[in-house]
Amino acid sequence: MREAASIDALDRAIIDRLQGDFPISECPYAEAAAALGIDEGELIARLQRLLDTRVLTRFGPMFQVERMGGSFVLAAMRVPDAEWEHVVEAVNAFPEVAHNYRRESSQNCDFNMWFVLATEKPDGIEQAVQKIEAATGLSVFPFPKLKEYFVEMKLEVRT
């Protein structure tokens, strides 16, 4: 696992305070910056740097694709070590793959690649599954959510 990027107290404050509620107003950066006690230019420069150094993966709206008539589905594969690199490349090449993680089980489960498919139409998921299976020669196991009990992906900076 790679080392955490170096960030200072102001970066931490920006990340902790701006994981939601970014203003919808004429000069939202100025407004958010004022709440942090800095000026607009500094906030914009800091956000740019946090994006460039990949401390932030994105700054903007987080869409809930289901509410737009689309689908968002977790899926898993069992990828043999020998095929790992080429399967990563093949799977990641699909724009429908929104994120992808390598995972290891604490027991002996061999589902080791877990990705999320996001498509604009519900039938896009089945098509993406078929395309990924064709491209890799491996089975894809979709785990659509049957019920969502809780989602709140805001995390306080720990570094």
Add this chain to the structure above:
Amino acid sequence: MNKATDDIDRRLVLATQSGLPLVPRPYDELGAQLGIPAAEVMARLASMLASGVIRRIGAVPNHYAIGYTANGMSVWDVPDERIDELGARVGALDFVTHCYHRPRKLPEWPYSLFAMVHGTSREEVLAKVAQIAELLGSDCRAHDVLFSTQILKKTGLRIGA
């Protein structure tokens, strides 16, 4: 997209899915790109936020980079007739960031309740997973924790133009 989002909303999604412009007046810039007034951009974003099409607007951290180097997907085999009650209770734990009911894939996959737990070490995550196990008690028939060892991709939604 369904009728809840029209063509202009769709173009607004396309224009912002990789991020907001980092300029002093980002909604003016989006309005110029889409050929609509900034006020309409703001009204449409506010409406998508209110309806849940947009979950929130802000920073999306790489959780490894902000110190959450241990990220465990805990998965549980619990009785179907109990899952909604148990899912609500597990989801209410303050360290669980996502909690879902998902289908089993027998025989390979017996688990139906998924709860994501983040921490700075595997020990911290495992201690939290033990708290979930305690809460579930005898309703837990089997469980596993899958730790992520590498982010292979993290771009978020990308719909086509």
